[in-house]
Amino acid sequence: MCALINMQIYKTAVAACVGLAVLIVSTPAQAQYRLKPLVSNQVHQAPTIDPLLANAWGLARGATAPWWISDNDTGWSTLYTAAGKQVSLRFTETLGAANVNTGIAQIKLGRTLLREQHLQEAEEHTLAGYDNLNHQTDPGTSFLQAARKDLVAEYEGLRMLQQSQRFQAELTAHSSSR
Numbered sequence: 064m065c066a067l068i069n070m071q072i073y074k075t076a077v078a079a080c081v082g083l084a085v086l087i088v089s090t091p092a093q094a095q096y097r098l099k100p101l102v103s104n105q106v107h108q109a110p111t112i113d114p115l116l117a118n119a120w121g122l123a124r125g126a127t128a129p130w131w132i133s134d135n136d137t138g139w140s141t142l143y144t145a146a147g148k149q150v151s152l153r154f155t156e157t158l159g160a161a162n163v164n165t166g167i168a169q170i171k172l173g174r175t176l177l178r179e180q181h182l183q184e185a186e187e188h189t190l191a192g193y194d195n196l197n198h199q200t201d202p203g204t205s206f207l208q209a210a211r212k213d214l215v216a217e218y219e220g221l222r223m224l225q226q227s228q229r230f231q232a233e234l235t236a237h238s239s240s241r
Contacts, residue, residue, distance in 0.1 A: 101143070101146065101147025102116055102143060102147045102149075103116065104116040104117055109147065110147060111143075111147045111148060111149060113134075113141060113149060115134050115137045115139045115141065116132070116134050116137075116141065117134055117136035117137045118134070118136040119132050119133065119134055120132075120133055123164055123167035123168055123171065129142040129143055129144055129145075129150045130142065130143045130144070130145070131163065131164055131167060133164045140163060140164060163195070163196065163199055165192075165195055166191075166192040166193070166194075166195030166196040166199070166206070167192065167196070167206055168192070169188045169189070169191045169192030169195065170188070170189055170192035170193065170196070170206055170209060170210045170213070171192075172188045172192075173185045173186070173187075173188035173189030173190075173192060173210070173213055173217075174189070174209070174213055176188060177189070177213055177216060177217055180220075182217050182220045182221050183221065185213070185217050186214065186217040186218065186221065189210050189213045189214055189217060190214065192206075192210055193207065193210040193211070193214065196210070203237040203238075207237070208234060208237060208238070211230045211231075211233050211234040211237070212230075212234060214226070214227075214230040215227050215230045215231050215234065218230065
């Protein structure tokens with residue numbers, strides 16, 4: 064009986080030490096981030112009020128592009144600056160906002176796969192994202208230009224030079240038209 068009590072005390076002490084260690088280690092990590100609400104659909108919750116922001120998901124952003132956010136419950140996709148200011152351009156689901164976000168996400172996944180030298184998978188995702196955006200946005204958008212640049216690299220890596228030349232020509236044509 065005494066051994067059983069000692070074992071329970073030992074287990075409790077070990078659990079307490081592990082819990083304390085996790086608490087001590089995780090506190091500095093939590094201190095590195097600060098929540099700053101930029102946009103809300105409720106008054107006094109953020110500097111920018113957007114009544115169409117409901118069940119926001121699908122965050123996507125390019126190096127020089129605004130944040131694209133799909134407002135899932137209202138059927139809109141809204142663009143915001145990094146400071147949380149709404150960009151005047153907005154899409155409804157009927158204009159393919161979900162596909163725009165999906166296209167951007169596929170291009171970003173393709174870029175990650177390209178960096179990891181998974182060329183076949185990178186080409187598949189980048190091309191799918193490119194096809195999504197190419198039919199819905201301005202041909203010179205930064206996301207399409209990034210996709211073209213990545214497709215050139217992917218097709219060169221796959222030794223598919225004809226496809227690489229096609230996207231290089233598009234990249235050049237749309238770079239000079241801006």
